[in-house]
Amino acid sequence: NAGVMQNPRHLVRRRGQEARLRCSPVKGHSHVYWYRQLPEEGLKFMVYLQKENIIDESGMPKERFSAEFPKEGPSILRIQQVVRGDSAAYFCASSPTQGNQPQHFGDGTRLSIL
Amino acid sequence: DAKTTQPPSMDCAEGRAANLPCNHSTISGNEYVYWYRQIHSQGPQYIIHGLKNNETNEMASLIITEDRKSSTLILPHATLRDTAVYYCIVRVASDGATNKLIFGTGTLLAVQP
Numbered sequence: 001n002a003g004v005m006q007n008p009r010h011l012v013r014r015r016g017q018e019a020r021l022r023c024s025p026v027k028g029h030s031h032v033y034w035y036r037q038l039p040e041e042g043l044k045f046m047v048y049l050q051k052e053n054i055i056d057e058s059g060m061p062k063e064r065f066s067a068e069f070p071k072e073g074p075s076i077l078r079i080q081q082v083v084r085g086d087s088a089a090y091f092c093a094s095s096p097t098q099g100n101q102p103q104h105f106g107d108g109t110r111l112s113i114l
Numbered sequence: 115d116a117k118t119t120q121p122p123s124m125d126c127a128e129g130r131a132a133n134l135p136c137n138h139s140t141i142s143g144n145e146y147v148y149w150y151r152q153i154h155s156q157g158p159q160y161i162i163h164g165l166k167n168n169e170t171n172e173m174a175s176l177i178i179t180e181d182r183k184s185s186t187l188i189l190p191h192a193t194l195r196d197t198a199v200y201y202c203i204v205r206v207a208s209d210g211a212t213n214k215l216i217f218g219t220g221t222l223l224a225v226q227p
Contacts, residue, residue: 043158044217048214093157107156
């Protein structure tokens with residue numbers, strides 16, 4: 001079975017552009033989580049989505065960032081008007097249900113802002 | 115979610131058992147202990163989790179003390195590929211919970227040849 005797939009693996013954007021990061025969860029998983037890892041720092045939770053619903057976005061910056069997980073297709077993390085501080089590794093994880101099922105992570109998208 | 119405390123780094127000889135400790139003295143009765151690791155440039159990899167009983171799988175064993183205030187992850191025969199940052203995380207795991215993982219700074223395990 002394929003694990004969590006993220007693309008692109010590397011993304012380069014200029015300041016002011018938009019970045020779209022995609023995440024396909026493990027087949028059958030309906031819960032998706034996004035985390036961000038700034039250079040030399042730990043992973044920080046951003047947002048938790050269930051199909052078509054945002055459950056918890058307490059870790060997401062209030063401006064420029066948005067996330068969706070449509071009924072069909074991958075989850076998308078969208079960053080508008082990127083700035084240098086957005087440079088980071090963005091990881092997506094998925095789980096089949098809530099409860100004690102572990103989250104499984106993809107290998108991330110490395111976003112670089114010029 | 116409860117805070118965890120881990121040593122910043124540890125060394126282990128290849129082929130030996132690696133024992134990684136974690137303190138979680140404020141853990142609640144409904145919080146599970148999860149272990150993940152992150153090998154350089156990769157996404158975090160799930161290893162094992164438990165509530166109060168010791169657990170074992172193909173990767174590792176998890177020993178949780180009777181009072182649940184600390185735990186130890188055991189890699190029985192460490193290899194060079196086990197060099198990674200290991201994270202101990204405690205969180206509530208129930209329907210209705212947010213399920214987010216709160217990562218600390220972890221333990222950098224360096225397996226030496």
